[in-house]
Amino acid sequence: xxxxxxxxxxxxxxxxxxxxxxxTYSNSASQSFFWYRQDCRKEPKxxxxxxxxxxxxxxxxxxxxxxxxxxxxxxxxxxxxxxATYLCVVGRLGASKIIFGSGTRLSIxx
Amino acid sequence: xxxxxxHPSWVICKSGTSVKIECRSLDFQATTMFWYRQFPKQSLMLxxxxxxxxxxxxxxxxxxDKFLINHASLTLSTLTVTSAHPEDSSFxxxxxxxxxxxxxxxxxxxxxxxL
Numbered sequence: 001x002x003x004x005x006x007x008x009x010x011x012x013x014x015x016x017x018x019x020x021x022x023x024t025y026s027n028s029a030s031q032s033f034f035w036y037r038q039d040c041r042k043e044p045k046x047x048x049x050x051x052x053x054x055x056x057x058x059x060x061x062x063x064x065x066x067x068x069x070x071x072x073x074x075x076x077x078x079x080x081x082x083x084a085t086y087l088c089v090v091g092r093l094g095a096s097k098i099i100f101g102s103g104t105r106l107s108i109x110x
Numbered sequence: 111x112x113x114x115x116x117h118p119s120w121v122i123c124k125s126g127t128s129v130k131i132e133c134r135s136l137d138f139q140a141t142t143m144f145w146y147r148q149f150p151k152q153s154l155m156l157x158x159x160x161x162x163x164x165x166x167x168x169x170x171x172x173x174x175d176k177f178l179i180n181h182a183s184l185t186l187s188t189l190t191v192t193s194a195h196p197e198d199s200s201f202x203x204x205x206x207x208x209x210x211x212x213x214x215x216x217x218x219x220x221x222x223x224x225l
Contacts, residue, residue, distance in 0.1 A: 034213065043203050043216040044154065087153065097144070098214060102153040 003027055003099050006088050010105035017078050021104045023071040023088030032091040033064055035073045037084045038103065044087055047073075075106075083108045113137055114206050116217035123194060124225055130190045131220045133160075133204030139184035140206035144214070145177075148201040160187040160204075194224045 006023045013019050025033075033050035048055065050062040050071055061074040071088055088101035113136040123129055133143055141162045146154040158179055159167040166179035178190040191198055201221050205214040 041201075041221075043219045045216070046213055049213070097156070097159065099156070100146075100154045 001026055002102070004088055004090050004101035006101035006104050008102055008104060010107055012107045012109060013078060015078060015080055015108055015110055017108075018074065018076045019078055019106065020075075021073045021086055021088075021106075023073075023101055025069050025071070025088075025090045025099075027090070027092070028069065029092055030069075030090045032098075033071050034089040034091070034098070035060075035062055035071075036087040036089055036100075038087055039084050044100075047086070078106075078108050080108050080110065082106060114204065114215045114217040116202075116204055116220050118220060119218060120221040120223075122223045122225065125195050126193055128190055128192045129194055129222060130188055131202055131204075131222075133187045133189070133206075133217050135185045135206045135215075138206070138209065140187075141184060142207060143181060143187040144205045144207075145179065145187075145189050146203045146205065148203065148219075154203060157189075160189075162187075191222065194222070196224045198222065199224045 004025050035047040036044040037047045038044040048057050048062050050064045052064050054063040059076045063072045085103040085105050087103045089098050091098040115134045117132045143160040145157045147157050148154045156169050157172045160179045160181040162181045162184055168174045176192055181187040201219050203219040204217045207214055
């Protein structure tokens, strides 16, 4: 079983739609959680960290459920520029080592 | 914000040659850097952890004699793909953890094509 699992998609949704991605992790010792986005042929870029209380950044909302070892990302009012691969990333406190999920591809159509 | 650079950004070489990729932290010191490899339509796979002044730590299944890592200074780590073969063609990305340890700063990646 992979340490971080994501639905690979692709998700193909119209502009303006709301889309949600889920991610599960297997190591209960994981302490830090992130969503990254990666555009084609580019390096990953941090989208947002994920905190236990949940956090929001504009149209993006991230939630963490430690009991279920589950992380989610919600994108509201999606834009064409949101088309990318979204990577769920899990790390262990003090180790700096992070593990990437396989990514979920999102395509926004006009 | 912190910047990590990589050089070269892309390289094409013949099978059997060795290729060196440099990863530099431009405005901060990094005692640790990470090297990842990404094949098409797959996620980033951690290859090794580069430690300044000591030996790198390799992930299971990664050949340390094939992927030589040198972290000679607090701002530079190098990955050398020795005797490269077509199956080594991939996107190689390095990263360095931020000072808070909370996040990683990624280099722009190096695309390697071995003919």
